[in-house]
Amino acid sequence: MSDPGKQAAALAALEAVEDGMALGLGTGSTAALFVDALGARVKAGLRVTGVPTSAATAAQAEALGIPLTSLEEAGRLDLTVDGADEIGPGLALIKGGGGALLREKIVAASSARMLVIADSSKQVAALGAFALPVEIVRFGWRSTADRVDAALAGLGFSAPSVVLRMRHGAPFLTDEGHLILDCALGTIPDPAALDIALNAVTGVVETGIFAGIAGAAILGAPDGSVTRLGAA
Numbered sequence: 001m002s003d004p005g006k007q008a009a010a011l012a013a014l015e016a017v018e019d020g021m022a023l024g025l026g027t028g029s030t031a032a033l034f035v036d037a038l039g040a041r042v043k044a045g046l047r048v049t050g051v052p053t054s055a056a057t058a059a060q061a062e063a064l065g066i067p068l069t070s071l072e073e074a075g076r077l078d079l080t081v082d083g084a085d086e087i088g089p090g091l092a093l094i095k096g097g098g099g100a101l102l103r104e105k106i107v108a109a110s111s112a113r114m115l116v117i118a119d120s121s122k123q124v125a126a127l128g129a130f131a132l133p134v135e136i137v138r139f140g141w142r143s144t145a146d147r148v149d150a151a152l153a154g155l156g157f158s159a160p161s162v163v164l165r166m167r168h169g170a171p172f173l174t175d176e177g178h179l180i181l182d183c184a185l186g187t188i189p190d191p192a193a194l195d196i197a198l199n200a201v202t203g204v205v206e207t208g209i210f211a212g213i214a215g216a217a218i219l220g221a222p223d224g225s226v227t228r229l230g231a232a
């Protein structure tokens with residue numbers, strides 16, 4: 001059975017969807033619950049188009065009959081609904097636990113609004129307990145990892161742990177064919193500054209910090225109640 005908090009948040013997010021909208025469709029277990037619910041609404045006559053943030057979401061949405069398009073075709077999206085690994089003060093996020101952070105950030109940045117859906121355990125007083133995913137190019141990845149490590153040390157993170165993400169005994173590859181470094185940092189005092197600093201490291205493609213992107217969040221509790229943050 002699915003997590004009641006995730007389910008409640010996903011269902012509540014449907015209220016933000018209007019007929020005719022172009023939607024960014026997130027990735028992960030909570031976003032998948034939203035896509036399921038959206039599919040049922042589309043079956044009942046709702047007209048929307050979706051831009052998926054991963055191959056997995058594209059396959060799910062296609063199977064449900066949700067019309068899909070590209071970001072190029074859609075232009076500016078009305079709303080993106082996506083999950084998060086952590087939700088901190090000011091709706092700063094860590095994303096990328098599922099490895100889709102690059103497409104997720106591009107889609108969210110192309111949307112008039114990003115609505116985050118999550119179970120209430122994802123809300124934190126400060127980001128950083130979840131290891132920060134950083135997407136890097138494959139070429140020379142070890143040297144990039146060393147530069148990321150040095151940049152983190154230079155920013156005052158004591159003994160950061162920078163680990164190449166693996167899956168089934170091989171490096172995890174994103175939908176864009178990149179690698180991911182999971183950076184265990186403890187606490188991130190200034191997420192926006194860290195995002196800028198890491199994006200300046202040669203070989204880094206994008207970080208999982210979403211600062212100033214999400215406009216609202218819906219958090220679902222285990223009892224099925226929801227709390228709204230921001231302009232939800």
Ligand SMILES: O=C(CO)[C@H](O)[C@H](O)COP(=O)(O)O
Pocket residue numbers: 026027028029030031082083084085094095096097098099100101104
């Ligand atoms: O960023 C993500 C994928 O890249 C997901 O939104 C994040 O990992 C949360 O996933 P879940 O809803 O399964 O907890």
